[in-house]
Every structure is written in structure tokens, then in C-alpha cells.
Amino acid sequence: xxxxxxxxxxxKRDHTLNTRIIEAALDTLAETGFEGMTMDAVATRAKTGxxxxxxxxxxxxxxxxxxxxxxxxxxxxxxxxxxxxxLRDDLLALLKxxxxxxxxxxxxxxxxxxxxxxxHQDLAEEVMQGVFVPWSAANRQLMERAMARGEISAAADIExxxxxxxxxxxxxxxxxxxxxxxxxxxxxxxxxILPALMHPTNVA
Amino acid sequence: xxxxxxxxxxxKRDHTLNTRIIEAALDTLAETGFEGMTMDAVATRAKTGxxxxxxxxxxxxxxxxxxxxxxxxxxxxxxxxxxxxxLRDDLLALLKxxxxxxxxxxxxxxxxxxxxxxxHQDLAEEVMQGVFVPWSAANRQLMERAMARGEISAAADIExxxxxxxxxxxxxxxxxxxxxxxxxxxxxxxxxILPALMHPTNVA
DNA sequence: TAATTACGAAACCCTTGAGTTTCGAAATAT
DNA sequence: ATATTTCGAAACTCAAGGGTTTCGTAATTA
Numbered sequence: 143x144x145x146x147x148x149x150x151x152x153x154k155r156d157h158t159l160n161t162r163i164i165e166a167a168l169d170t171l172a173e174t175g176f177e178g179m180t181m182d183a184v185a186t187r188a189k190t191g192x193x194x195x196x197x198x199x200x201x202x203x204x205x206x207x208x209x210x211x212x213x214x215x216x217x218x219x220x221x222x223x224x225x226x227x228x229l230r231d232d233l234l235a236l237l238k239x240x241x242x243x244x245x246x247x248x249x250x251x252x253x254x255x256x257x258x259x260x261x262h263q264d265l266a267e268e269v270m271q272g273v274f275v276p277w278s279a280a281n282r283q284l285m286e287r288a289m290a291r292g293e294i295s296a297a298a299d300i301e302x303x304x305x306x307x308x309x310x311x312x313x314x315x316x317x318x319x320x321x322x323x324x325x326x327x328x329x330x331x332x333x334x335i336l337p338a339l340m341h342p343t344n345v346a
Numbered sequence: 347x348x349x350x351x352x353x354x355x356x357x358k359r360d361h362t363l364n365t366r367i368i369e370a371a372l373d374t375l376a377e378t379g380f381e382g383m384t385m386d387a388v389a390t391r392a393k394t395g396x397x398x399x400x401x402x403x404x405x406x407x408x409x410x411x412x413x414x415x416x417x418x419x420x421x422x423x424x425x426x427x428x429x430x431x432x433l434r435d436d437l438l439a440l441l442k443x444x445x446x447x448x449x450x451x452x453x454x455x456x457x458x459x460x461x462x463x464x465x466h467q468d469l470a471e472e473v474m475q476g477v478f479v480p481w482s483a484a485n486r487q488l489m490e491r492a493m494a495r496g497e498i499s500a501a502a503d504i505e506x507x508x509x510x511x512x513x514x515x516x517x518x519x520x521x522x523x524x525x526x527x528x529x530x531x532x533x534x535x536x537x538x539i540l541p542a543l544m545h546p547t548n549v550a
Numbered sequence: 551t552a553a554t555t556a557c558g559a560a561a562c563c564c565t566t567g568a569g570t571t572t573c574g575a576a577a578t579a580t
Numbered sequence: 581a582t583a584t585t586t587c588g589a590a591a592c593t594c595a596a597g598g599g600t601t602t603c604g605t606a607a608t609t610a
Binding site: 150151152153154155156159185189190191192193194197 | 553554555556557558559560
């Protein structure tokens with residue numbers, strides 16, 4: 143209705159502001175989590191006012207949804223998976239695709255979302271499809287490729303392995319688990335994931 | 347000062363109310379997490395009023411601290427570890443020491459504590475020492491015992507394995523990860539932890 | 551220039567929830 | 581009996597934060 147003829151006259155919207163606000167939202171999310179993130183803080187960080195934020199998004203939840211989807215865009219490119227020759231390096235490459243700190247913020251953001259997911263299940267569903275599923279699928283593809291070329295056992299439980307990677311990644315940087323999960327992903331992959339994939343024998 | 351001579355006269359405090367309030371707090375925590383838990387809800391659930399709650403605890407955070415410590419009391423009895431003969435059964439026994447739903451509530455409680463830990467780091471430290479450390483230590487002891495009797499390889503990375511168990515347990519029941527971490531602990535232990543402990547060879 | 555729309559800052563409204571106080575009733579001491 | 585303390589319920593205070601509105605200014609078009 144408005145889309146085609148909107149804003150025939152008057153000052154144009156500054157579209158760089160959209161991304162400035164989303165970046166500010168992601169930074170704040172990473173620092174304080176969903177409940178800790180206030181709209182005033184986001185606006186201030188984006189060097190604008192709340193009015194301009196609410197001119198673009200109807201609510202805090204919708205801003206967060208779009209910020210999360212934006213964050214995952216191109217972050218795990220399923221089309222363009224790493225191919226380092228061995229599974230170990232592929233898995234690690236998937237987790238550190240960006241320079242200094244970028245991947246770290248992503249993990250921090252994801253770990254502070256508890257309340258958002260339980261309170262906005264409709265929006266959470268969209269995020270789930272846009273972020274978690276591709277991430278997990280990328281892990282799975284790398285493992286399937288390794289299995290196809292005989293690097294890991296054909297009997298390996300790929301599904302469990304790739305879910306555990308996601309779980310450990312999500313938990314590791316959370317403040318509450320910082321004292322216990324001191325292992326980094328490299329150690330987990332080298333000493334747990336890979337041995338289990340190569341020797342899937344169990345006791346049962 | 348007051349401890350010895352307090353309440354010489356007047357109605358006595360109902361000490362069963364203390365545990366009723368703590369139980370109500372734990373139930374509410376399991377359902378709604380730390381921020382979702384209101385003091386009114388706790389009081390109502392304990393069939394009392396907020397006044398009686400605040401007569402016993404100075405703040406919500408201190409009530410939660412005591413509830414968490416109480417919860418862990420005897421929950422992971424380091425003195426009395428399971429001894430089923432094999433590591434697999436020992437690890438599983440540690441996680442299901444109580445009848446129907448009791449262990450489940452514990453996990454739900456722990457998963458809704460994000461904000462509590464970041465906002466009350468002093469109290470969180472007390473909880474950390476009282477809950478996480480004994481839990482992780484129990485896992486470690488079971489694994490060391492299994493290593494001593496030759497059930498798992500002497501080269502196994504026990505520390506990583508027991509930390510991953512804690513991480514996966516903590517993440518698994520969180521709503522936001524429910525779609526991805528569909529594996530239960532039995533599967534993780536059988537298909538990942540045990541194979542890795544028995545064949546700790548890695549690529550490097 | 552005049553109308554229109556976006557901008558950023560501030561004031562404002564409204565709900566939620568932590569923590570306090572009040573009050574009548576019940577229990578326990580002197 | 582009377583003073584004292586607890587009980588449970590309700591009313592209250594106060595701060596935080598989501599969301600809206602106002603207002604003076606800047607940009608854009610007719």
C-alpha cells in the first residue's frame with residue numbers, strides 16, 4: 143500500500159542507520175544478554191534516539207530477531223564450507239571464520255538469549271531456522287564428507303558429535319560455566335570428538 | 347548479640363516454613379528461571395506472605411543462593427559414589443540418583459540462572475563452590491577409578507570428558523537449545539564419552 | 551519559500567516487580 | 581490478663597525499563 147509510493151516528499155530515511163542500530167543491538171546483546179539490553183542503551187550506542195529505533199522496529203523483540211538473523215547471514219556459509227583436507231581443521235575453521243573477536247561476539251550473543259526464547263516463541267522459531275539449523279548442518283556436512291573419504295569410521299554417531307559441539311560452544315563462554323568448562327574447542331575436538339568418531343565402539 | 351537470647355517471649359517462628367519457602371523457590375526457579383521468579387509467586391506457593399519471606403532472607407538473591415546450596419546438599423554425595431562395576435553405569439547413576447523428576451528439576455533450575463550469576467558474582471561464587479565443583483569432582487573420581495582398573499585408556503583426557511558431561515547436561519534442557527541437543531545423556535556417554543576414553547588416539 | 555518527512559533528545563505514560571509497612575489474628579511468654 | 585512476637589494478606593513505595601509523544605532542527609521536494 144505504501145511501499146510503492148512512500149516518501150514522495152520530505153527528508154529521506156538514513157539507511158545506514160538501520161545497520162548502525164543492528165550493530166549496536168548485537169554489541170549490547172553480547173555484553174548484557176537479552177534482559178540486560180535496554181532500548182535506551184541501543185539507541186545511545188547507535189548515536190541516535192529511541193524514536194528512530196521505534197520508527198524502524200515495532201518492538202525490542204523484533205529488533206532482536208532481525209539482529210540475530212542479520213548476524214547469521216553469511217556467518218556459516220553452507221555453500222562455501224572450509225576444505226582443509228582433514229576433519230579437524232575443517233571443524234576448527236568453521237568456528238573461526240572471522241578475524242579477531244567477531245566469532246566471540248556471536249557466541250556471547252547466543253548465550254544471553256534465554257528469556258528471549260521462552261517469551262517470544264514465535265520469533266524464536268524464525269531465529270532457530272536462521273541460525274542454529276545452518277550451523278549444525280554445516281558441522282554435519284563436514285563430518286559426512288570425512289566419513290565418505292574414510293577418515294572416520296562408518297559407524298560413527300555423527301549427529302551426537304555435532305550436537306555436542308554446538309552445546310559446548312554455547313556453554314563455554316557463559317560466565318556461569320567459565321570456571322568448569324576451561325577446555326577450549328580445540329581440546330574438545332582433538333581429545334573427544336575425533337577419537338569417538340574414529341573408534342565408535344562402545345561397551346553395550 | 348541476639349542469637350542467644352532472641353525471642354524470649356512472643357510467638358515462635360515456624361521453622362518448617364523455611365524449607366517450605368526454599369522448596370517453593372526451587373520449584374519456581376525451575377519453571378521460570380531467575381528473572382521470571384517473583385517473590386510474590388514464591389510466597390504464594392509456600393502458602394505464606396512476602397513479609398514472612400523477608401523476615402528470613404534479606405533479598406531475593408540471598409534466598410536463591412541458599413536454595414541452590416540446599417538443593418545440592420546430599421545431591422552429589424562424594425562420600426558415597428555409585429559403584430555399579432562399569433564406568434557407563436556409574437556415570438548414569440550419578441545423574442539419576444533420585445526418583446522421578448527430582449534430578450530433572452535440578453537441571454532446570456541450573457539452566458535458568460544466567461542473570462543471577464552475572465549480577466551477583468559474590469553470591470554466585472558461593473554457589474559455584476557448593477554445586478558445580480562437587481558435581482564435576484564426582485565425575486572425575488568415577489573416571490579415575492575406571493582408569494585405575496584398566497577399563498579406559500591411561501592416556502584418556504578425563505578432564506575434558508567430565509567437563510563436557512557437565513556442559514551438555516546443563517545445556518540440554520534449556521529451551522533455546524531443545525531443538526538441537528536432542529541427544530540424551532545416555533547417548534552422549536555411550537557414543538562419545540566412552541569411545542573417546544577407550545581410544546584416546548587423535549590425529550595430531 | 552512552503553510543505554513534508556526524518557532526525558535526535560528529552561519528557562512522559564504505564565506496567566512490573568523488589569522490598570516495606572500495616573493490620574487483625576494467633577501463639578507464647580510473664 | 582497483658583505484652584510480645586509471628587503469621588498471612590493486602591496496601592504501599594520506589595526504581596527500572598518498554599514504548600509513545602513532543603519539539604526544535606535538518607533534509608528533501610514542489
